[in-house]
Amino acid sequence: MKISERLKEISEFISPEDKLIDIGCDHALLDIYLCEQYKDLNIIASDIHEGALKNAKDNVAKHKMEDRISLRLGDGLTIVNAEEIDTILISGMGFYTIKDILSNEPKMVNVKKIIVQSNTDVVKLRKFVIKLGFKITNEKLVKDNDIIYTIIEFERGLEKYTYDEIYFGPVIFKNKDDLFYEYYSKKLLKYENLLLQIPKYEVKSKLHHRHLIKIIRRALTTPVENQVDVKEEK
Numbered sequence: 001m002k003i004s005e006r007l008k009e010i011s012e013f014i015s016p017e018d019k020l021i022d023i024g025c026d027h028a029l030l031d032i033y034l035c036e037q038y039k040d041l042n043i044i045a046s047d048i049h050e051g052a053l054k055n056a057k058d059n060v061a062k063h064k065m066e067d068r069i070s071l072r073l074g075d076g077l078t079i080v081n082a083e084e085i086d087t088i089l090i091s092g093m094g095f096y097t098i099k100d101i102l103s104n105e106p107k108m109v110n111v112k113k114i115i116v117q118s119n120t121d122v123v124k125l126r127k128f129v130i131k132l133g134f135k136i137t138n139e140k141l142v143k144d145n146d147i148i149y150t151i152i153e154f155e156r157g158l159e160k161y162t163y164d165e166i167y168f169g170p171v172i173f174k175n176k177d178d179l180f181y182e183y184y185s186k187k188l189l190k191y192e193n194l195l196l197q198i199p200k201y202e203v204k205s206k207l208h209h210r211h212l213i214k215i216i217r218r219a220l221t222t223p224v225e226n227q228v229d230v231k232e233e234k
């Protein structure tokens with residue numbers, strides 16, 4: 001089974017013992033791939049759109065995985081019982097949809113792990129899931145078709161984070177791999193250009209962009225081994 005680089009990287013976050021729901025499975029290719037990797041893994045795969053679920057059904061049948069991938073039609077966690085899952089995977093959606101899905105508290109009681117790849121507002125996402133009582137246990141930037149995505153894994157627990165850690169992601173900030181420099185160099189350029197276009201009277205927006213430029217510049221120019229000082233500053 002061939003899947004995209006993004007989905008392959010997401011699959012690395014799943015363990016064979018997870019009681020997994022993949023919400024917004026679309027074609028269910030990731031779920032088929034995962035079941036091929038882990039012979040004991042069973043997955044609940046759901047989608048809100050009938051067309052997507054029909055594709056998923058055809059693909060699952062083609063790979064003879066009907067007894068391992070339970071396909072369900074509906075919105076977010078509404079189609080699952082709390083005791084059926086301990087791991088939630090949501091990828092390829094925007095922050096506000098993800099937020100709505102994860103706001104279903106009664107269905108979240110047994111959830112130990114959340115893996116998310118949001119297409120938007122990754123900083124808001126970190127803040128939101130942390131408020132639900134989770135901490136960030138793993139993260140990765142992944143490049144696929146020239147787009148850089150952020151994959152985040154949360155587990156139950158409390159942890160305090162600095163502003164930089166919430167903004168860049170604590171694991172990503174600690175590792176600073178090549179993709180980090182590529183991603184944030186582009187972001188820096190974007191914010192510098194935006195700042196020039198913001199009219200003088202939009203003071204708040206100007207200040208916000210100046211602040212972002214400052215922290216991104218600092219992150220790009222401070223070597224990882226000197227970052228302890230940066231954290232203590234906050």
Ligand SMILES: C[S@@+](CC[C@H](N)C(=O)[O-])C[C@H]1O[C@@H](n2cnc3c(N)ncnc32)[C@H](O)[C@@H]1O
Nearest residue numbers: 023024025026047048049052074075076091092
């Ligand atoms: C862009 S696709 C991403 C598919 C796959 N997860 C991936 O990462 O490639 C988003 C999918 O989420 C589904 N979706 C959107 N909102 C949803 C919700 N509230 N509950 C379940 N599925 C949803 C859409 O129908 C669509 O198939």
